[in-house]
Amino acid sequence: MIEFKNVSFEYENGKPVVQELSFQIEKGESVGLIGANGAGKSTVMKLLLGLVSGDGEILIDGMPMSRNNLADIRKKLGFVLQDSDDQMFMPTVYEDLIFGPVNYGMSREEADRKADEVLTKLNLTDLKHRHNHKLSGGEKKMAAIAVILAMEPETVLMDEPTASLDPYNRRIVINTIKDLKQTKIITSHDLDMIMDTCSRVILLSNGRIAADGPAEEILRDKALLEANHLELPLGIAKR
Amino acid sequence: MKREPGNKIEHALHELTAMDELAAGSSFVHSLNPGAKLAAAVLYILAVLSFHKYDLSGIIPMVIWPVLLFTLAGIPVRTCFYKLRIVLPLVMAVGLFNPFFDHTPMFRLGGFIVTGGVISMITLMLKGVFCLMSSFLLAATTPIDSICAALRKIHVPEMLVTLLLLTYRYVGVLTSELAVMTDAYHLRAPGQKGIHISAWGSFLGQLLLRSMDRAQSLYESMLLRGYDGRFHYAIRTKFAERDAVYLAVSAAFFLLVRYGNAAELVGRLFVR
Ligand SMILES: Nc1ncnc2c1ncn2[C@@H]1O[C@H](COP(=O)(O)OP(=O)(O)O)[C@@H](O)[C@H]1O
Numbered sequence: 001m002i003e004f005k006n007v008s009f010e011y012e013n014g015k016p017v018v019q020e021l022s023f024q025i026e027k028g029e030s031v032g033l034i035g036a037n038g039a040g041k042s043t044v045m046k047l048l049l050g051l052v053s054g055d056g057e058i059l060i061d062g063m064p065m066s067r068n069n070l071a072d073i074r075k076k077l078g079f080v081l082q083d084s085d086d087q088m089f090m091p092t093v094y095e096d097l098i099f100g101p102v103n104y105g106m107s108r109e110e111a112d113r114k115a116d117e118v119l120t121k122l123n124l125t126d127l128k129h130r131h132n133h134k135l136s137g138g139e140k141k142m143a144a145i146a147v148i149l150a151m152e153p154e155t156v157l158m159d160e161p162t163a164s165l166d167p168y169n170r171r172i173v174i175n176t177i178k179d180l181k182q183t184k185i186i187t188s189h190d191l192d193m194i195m196d197t198c199s200r201v202i203l204l205s206n207g208r209i210a211a212d213g214p215a216e217e218i219l220r221d222k223a224l225l226e227a228n229h230l231e232l233p234l235g236i237a238k239r
Numbered sequence: 240m241k242r243e244p245g246n247k248i249e250h251a252l253h254e255l256t257a258m259d260e261l262a263a264g265s266s267f268v269h270s271l272n273p274g275a276k277l278a279a280a281v282l283y284i285l286a287v288l289s290f291h292k293y294d295l296s297g298i299i300p301m302v303i304w305p306v307l308l309f310t311l312a313g314i315p316v317r318t319c320f321y322k323l324r325i326v327l328p329l330v331m332a333v334g335l336f337n338p339f340f341d342h343t344p345m346f347r348l349g350g351f352i353v354t355g356g357v358i359s360m361i362t363l364m365l366k367g368v369f370c371l372m373s374s375f376l377l378a379a380t381t382p383i384d385s386i387c388a389a390l391r392k393i394h395v396p397e398m399l400v401t402l403l404l405l406t407y408r409y410v411g412v413l414t415s416e417l418a419v420m421t422d423a424y425h426l427r428a429p430g431q432k433g434i435h436i437s438a439w440g441s442f443l444g445q446l447l448l449r450s451m452d453r454a455q456s457l458y459e460s461m462l463l464r465g466y467d468g469r470f471h472y473a474i475r476t477k478f479a480e481r482d483a484v485y486l487a488v489s490a491a492f493f494l495l496v497r498y499g500n501a502a503e504l505v506g507r508l509f510v511r
């Protein structure tokens with residue numbers, strides 16, 4: 001379970017980016033964190049991962065986040081970065097796959113097995129020995145997802161997973177996300193993707209929660225979405 | 240963001256950093272202990288740098304060591320020069336002014352008097368080239384993570400090693416940012432060769448800011464996957480007998496070339 005209690009944060013320039021944020025996410029939920037550019041979505045993820053720290057309290061499975069348990073907390077959370085180039089820093093997909101597991105104490109053999117298992121599950125066995133800098137955008141995104149799943153996180157965080165993908169690769173990523181059993185938190189302004197993958201939506205506006213509820217309700221609320229510089233998902237607008 | 244390395248600068252720099260394809264080989268040299276290879280490279284560089292500035296004939300035999308190892312590693316020496324083609328001129332430029340300052344006559348070659356400046360220029364250039372060759376040899380036969388693990392093992396501070404690792408990865412980041420920016424610049428300044436000097440300041444500033452941001456997220460992404468300054472994932476190889484032999488033979492060769500001037504030895508045999 002993830003809990004934010006009155007969390008506020010500002011960058012050095014003093015402009016508040018996240019303000020008095022409170023919410024709870026239960027195990028197994030799939031939550032879409034939506035909002036216009038600059039609403040604070042990525043910052044919320046960074047707070048959750050302990051990459052930046054603000055005022056208020058963040059609890060993971062009841063543990064208040066602190067310096068001492070940061071490693072344990074990060075182990076539970078798998079973060080798929082918006083830019084896969086930052087995620088895939090090893091020479092090959094395979095080396096990236098075992099990097100996390102081995103750092104967290106798995107033996108090389110176990111990590112090997114884990115890598116194969118994940119690649120098979122995501123239908124990516126062809127990518128195993130490919131060089132990262134030679135992957136296409138879609139392949140790289142899928143490989144980045146595989147890399148995170150290989151660490152066996154309890155919760156998967158994804159920052160704009162479908163940004164800059166073509167429709168075909170976007171569909172592959174969406175189907176992959178749908179199949180994930182883990183707790184999911186996904187930021188995006190691709191509301192059709194959120195519609196497909198999330199049952200709950202938290203709408204952020206200027207670092208505050210503008211709405212929090214079932215995806216079915218919020219994503220149909222044209223007035224609410226437009227007031228927050230978003231549009232009805234195409235899938236709903238067409239109906 | 241995905242870019243093909245279509246930009247010329249990026250292409251050349253990218254090749255330079257994409258060393259891992261070479262480092263994944265399986266020759267005798269590749270399989271040596273990373274620590275032994277690192278130590279040999281450091282000794283080689285020290286030996287090369289210790290030659291006197293006029294000792295051109297003494298330093299030339301030093302070329303044998305990297306060339307021999309490149310051959311054993313199955314990497315053509317020309318690959319090394321090709322990959323280093325944008326760095327080589329910089330290193331060579333270092334000695335370029337010596338001939339203007341040092342006019343000490345050294346010997347006659349045909350009708351020309353060869354000055355000390357010319358000799359020291361060539362010696363300095365060779366020093367640069369040799370050091371580059373041996374560094375390239377190390378990088379091309381040893382994965383960066385193994386080099387870092389070896390450094391940690393001899394207790395080089397974690398900070399420095401992480402810095403080295405990040406720099407290595409950072410060069411890639413820097414070049415892709417550079418490429419995006421030069422492309423963007425040229426789209427708005429068609430037909431212009433290079434970047435106009437008036438734009439250099441803001442260009443460099445932008446480049447620095449952008450690549451710092453990228454390096455930051457790269458480092459964060461390493462942290463999130465359990466990076467803690469130790470290199471758990473680097474493949475460990477024991478320091479075996481052959482590593483000791485390799486190191487000893489290399490060191491003996493350096494000493495021989497450096498102090499036991501081979502040419503002089505042979506000469507003395509005949510004079511006395
Ligand atoms: N490193 C930073 N330094 C200063 N301001 C930042 C930084 N990163 C983001 N911001 C600002 O914080 C706000 C929220 O950014 P972000 O969380 O990235 O939004 P989103 O992901 O919803 O687009 C924006 O106004 C942005 O300009």
Ligand SMILES: [Mg+2]
Binds near residue numbers: 042043159
């Ligand atoms: Mg964002």
